[in-house]
Amino acid sequence: MSVSHSESELELEPLPAAAHLLPRPVFDYFAGAAANEETYRANIRAFRRYHFLPRCLRPVASIDSTTTVPPLPTLSAPLLVAPMAMQCMAHPDGELAVARAARAERLAYVASTFATTSLEDIAATDVPRLFQLYCFSDRSITRDLIHRAARARYSAVVVTVDAPRFGRRLRDERNAFQLPPHLSFVNFAHLPSQHEKTTMHALSCRIDQRITFDDIRHYVKLSPIPIWVKGILHPSDAVAAIEAGASAIVVSNHGGRQLDGSIPALDALPQVVAAVNNRVPVLFDSGVRCGEHVVKAIAMGAAAVLLGRPVLWALVEGGEPSVRSYFKDIKQQIHITMKLLGAPSIKDISSDLVTQVNMSKL
Ligand SMILES: Cc1cc2nc3c(=O)[nH]c(=O)nc-3n(C[C@H](O)[C@H](O)[C@H](O)COP(=O)(O)O)c2cc1C
Numbered sequence: 001m002s003v004s005h006s007e008s009e010l011e012l013e014p015l016p017a018a019a020h021l022l023p024r025p026v027f028d029y030f031a032g033a034a035a036n037e038e039t040y041r042a043n044i045r046a047f048r049r050y051h052f053l054p055r056c057l058r059p060v061a062s063i064d065s066t067t068t069v070p071p072l073p074t075l076s077a078p079l080l081v082a083p084m085a086m087q088c089m090a091h092p093d094g095e096l097a098v099a100r101a102a103r104a105e106r107l108a109y110v111a112s113t114f115a116t117t118s119l120e121d122i123a124a125t126d127v128p129r130l131f132q133l134y135c136f137s138d139r140s141i142t143r144d145l146i147h148r149a150a151r152a153r154y155s156a157v158v159v160t161v162d163a164p165r166f167g168r169r170l171r172d173e174r175n176a177f178q179l180p181p182h183l184s185f186v187n188f189a190h191l192p193s194q195h196e197k198t199t200m201h202a203l204s205c206r207i208d209q210r211i212t213f214d215d216i217r218h219y220v221k222l223s224p225i226p227i228w229v230k231g232i233l234h235p236s237d238a239v240a241a242i243e244a245g246a247s248a249i250v251v252s253n254h255g256g257r258q259l260d261g262s263i264p265a266l267d268a269l270p271q272v273v274a275a276v277n278n279r280v281p282v283l284f285d286s287g288v289r290c291g292e293h294v295v296k297a298i299a300m301g302a303a304a305v306l307l308g309r310p311v312l313w314a315l316v317e318g319g320e321p322s323v324r325s326y327f328k329d330i331k332q333q334i335h336i337t338m339k340l341l342g343a344p345s346i347k348d349i350s351s352d353l354v355t356q357v358n359m360s361k362l
């Protein structure tokens with residue numbers, strides 16, 4: 001199967017080296033999105049519609065990009081690794097390589113429910129960490145994952161709420177994509193059926209399609225650690241999540257992998273931030289590709305940003321050292337952007353520093 005890339009797509013996002021290093025079905029699973037992949041592309045394009053309005057003659061000799069998003073420890077930059085399933089398909093060290101690189105760079109790691117390394121083994125790297133949770137119809141599975149995350153000293157559980165089922169991923173359908181046979185969904189090692197540990201369909205069928213904000217309330221009550229909610233686009237859902245007890249919101253459209261035609265996540269951010277009104281931190285992902293994007297999202301109200309596919313491409317290229325060097329690069333891009341923007345610290349990245357107005361028309 002070949003996926004054609006028009007010139008404009010390549011201009012939007014050059015094909016990563018990983019495209020030539022991975023088996024096609026694996027690359028397509030990582031790179032692909034839902035249906036026509038319009039939301040995927042719109043996420044990246046959205047950043048072009050917001051422009052910096054830099055300030056000058058501000059003291060920027062020293063730039064401090066550290067930030068704190070409770071209950072995580074202080075991070076060297078407002079960056080977390082987004083939860084991404086099956087990282088051992090990208091490199092044999094998979095999740096451990098990314099977690100170790102994040103720890104070395106004092107960034108946080110969000111472990112996926114569908115990781116190919118157990119949540120306990122990821123915790124052993126001592127990276128600042130959160131556990132991403134898919135809720136299962138069998139509540140005992142969900143409860144067990146929450147308690148395991150708490151015992152392994154994860155700072156919070158991030159419940160993904162935009163995937164009652166997975167999106168219509170045409171590339172995966174065409175490739176009949178499956179987890180390669182040497183890997184398994186190790187967080188479910190205790191399940192009696194071998195089939196469930198290795199088959200995407202069997203596990204995804206167990207995801208609870210009935211969950212509501214009442215269930216979030218239920219999990220908030222039973223969880224020993226805070227609950228965050230990931231996958232919010234509508235401001236009213238952000239408010240409902242806070243009322244249900246969520247301690248943070250992640251504005252995200254899952255990198256365009258769920259409902260194609262959804263609003264670019266960046267365009268959804270300001271209204272969610274306004275509705276949340278400083279009650280809890282609002283984090284952001286979907287389409288972040290460079291330090292300038294990170295700073296735009298912060299200016300638009302995000303407390304921190306989750307990095308997605310670019311982390312996987314670095315992992316494919318060279319494991320832990322490449323991921324670490326990618327983190328160093330993006331941090332340097334953030335520093336340069338802050339300096340040129342006249343914002344020496346994260347709290348100085350205020351909303352007036354980004355505008356949607358076309359300045360050439362003024
Ligand atoms: C290969 C892959 C696997 C993912 N797995 C998960 C997951 O297990 N749980 C989850 O909440 N989000 C998952 N996501 C979504 C990411 O957390 C994040 O929202 C998305 O990658 C952001 O878009 P971007 O990569 O275009 O920046 C996955 C994304 C990718 C690309």
Ligand SMILES: CCCCCCC(=O)C(=O)O
Nearest residue numbers: 085114200201203204257
């Ligand atoms: C049963 C395994 C499915 C993993 C899906 C992970 C995910 O959220 C994604 O976007 O892919």
